[in-house]
Structures are given as structure tokens and as C-alpha cells.
Amino acid sequence: MIGFPVGIFVANGMEWYFHKVWLHEFPSKNRNSPFFTHIAHHKRARLNDFHDEGYAESMFKNSEMYNEKSALIGLAAASTIFLPVAPFFTAGLYYGIWNYWKVHAKSHLDPEYAKKRIPWHYDHHMTSNQNANWCVTKPWFDYIMGTRVMTNVSITETNPLAINMPKWLEKRVNLVARRLLPKAYAQIDANTQFDQQNLRQGIEVAL
Ligand SMILES: [Zn+2]
Ligand SMILES: [Zn+2]
Ligand SMILES: [Zn+2]
Numbered sequence: 001m002i003g004f005p006v007g008i009f010v011a012n013g014m015e016w017y018f019h020k021v022w023l024h025e026f027p028s029k030n031r032n033s034p035f036f037t038h039i040a041h042h043k044r045a046r047l048n049d050f051h052d053e054g055y056a057e058s059m060f061k062n063s064e065m066y067n068e069k070s071a072l073i074g075l076a077a078a079s080t081i082f083l084p085v086a087p088f089f090t091a092g093l094y095y096g097i098w099n100y101w102k103v104h105a106k107s108h109l110d111p112e113y114a115k116k117r118i119p120w121h122y123d124h125h126m127t128s129n130q131n132a133n134w135c136v137t138k139p140w141f142d143y144i145m146g147t148r149v150m151t152n153v154s155i156t157e158t159n160p161l162a163i164n165m166p167k168w169l170e171k172r173v174n175l176v177a178r179r180l181l182p183k184a185y186a187q188i189d190a191n192t193q194f195d196q197q198n199l200r201q202g203i204e205v206a207l
Helices: 003-029 036-047 063-082 087-109 111-117 119-126 140-145 167-180 182-200
Strands: none
Touching (some): 003 063, 003 087, 003 140, 036 063, 036 119, 063 087, 087 111, 087 119, 111 119, 140 182, 167 182
16 A cells, blocks of 8 residues: 555656656757657747646647657556556556646646646746756655755745645644755755846746
8 A cells, every 4th residue: 555655756756857857858959859849848838928728739639748648658558567566556656647647737728726736837937947846746856856946936835745734744844854855955945046036137047
């Protein structure tokens, strides 16, 4: 049973890794790669206040949707190798992959939802530095890796788990997180300040 949350946690790490390395770093060097469509997704989101109407279209009519969906289906298929030994873990991975698609698509059709419910992804698209905030469903690995950058354009989560909890518990979670990840938090605080400064000066970091 513990395998299920572990699977969700690993899927969050996959979001961070694939988004950063394969959707940003790789296509920015290889413009002919099919993942270059993600850079186009960024352009469109920025020009349309986070809206991307492509997410309302069928994957068979829109090549970007086709690429993103078939990559996710491929990942889910590859995850199946764990099924015989760790069924709950595999279920956690499947859930994580499905939830990624659901949340990401919904957010780009409803920017107000994104601002409130996944502010880290709103920040990923709309702030001066789009090379940060790699997670989509939950910001966990951005806290672990120190790549969360908070901005004033969205409503920042009040704890790194991004789960609603009573104030007294939240205070403790925040304290423990800062104690466990001092380096990551130092980076997050510094980059957040730097980003706010850039935003005020209208500086946009190239993708
Ligand atoms: Zn991106
Ligand atoms: Zn995307
Ligand atoms: Zn997006």
C-alpha cells in the first residue's frame, strides 16, 4: 500500500526531470526535435495571459497535444515493467502521469484556477525566468532541488507540500522543511528576490 504514495512521489520527480531536461534543455539546443512544441506552448501562454486553447483540441488535430499525450502514454507503458513486482507503486505512477495531464490541461484552459491551485506552474510561464518551477501537479521536487521561484503574479502556496492543513501543523511543516533543505531554501529565497527585481525592471530571461 505504501507503494502508491511512493509512486506519486516518484512521478513528481519525473515531472521535474522530464520537463526541465527534455521539454526545455533538449529542444532549446535541438530546434527540430518534436519537443520543440513545448517552447511554442510557452510562447502562446505568454501572449495569451496563460491561456492555451490547444488543450481544448483533439490530439489528432493538434500536433502539440499529440506529442505531449503520446509521450505520456509511452511513459505509462514503460512504467508497466514494475507492475508484477510493485503493483501499488505502478498504480501511483499511472495516477501521477494521468493527473499531470488533467491538471496541466485544465490550468491552461482556466488561468484563474492555475493562479490559485498550481501557482508554481503559473509562475513557470508568466514570470521573468521561465527556467524554474519545473513541477506541475505539486511543487515537491522544486523545493527539494531548490528550483521554486515565488512571484507576485500568482497566489503562492503556504507550505511546500501544497496541501491544505491547519495553521499549527503548517508552521511545523515549514520549519522542518527549512531545516531539512537549508541549501535549497537559500537558493529559493535568493532566486525569488532576483526574479522580483527582474520583473520590476521588465527583464525577461531568454528560454
Ligand atoms: Zn515549460
Ligand atoms: Zn506543457
Ligand atoms: Zn504549461
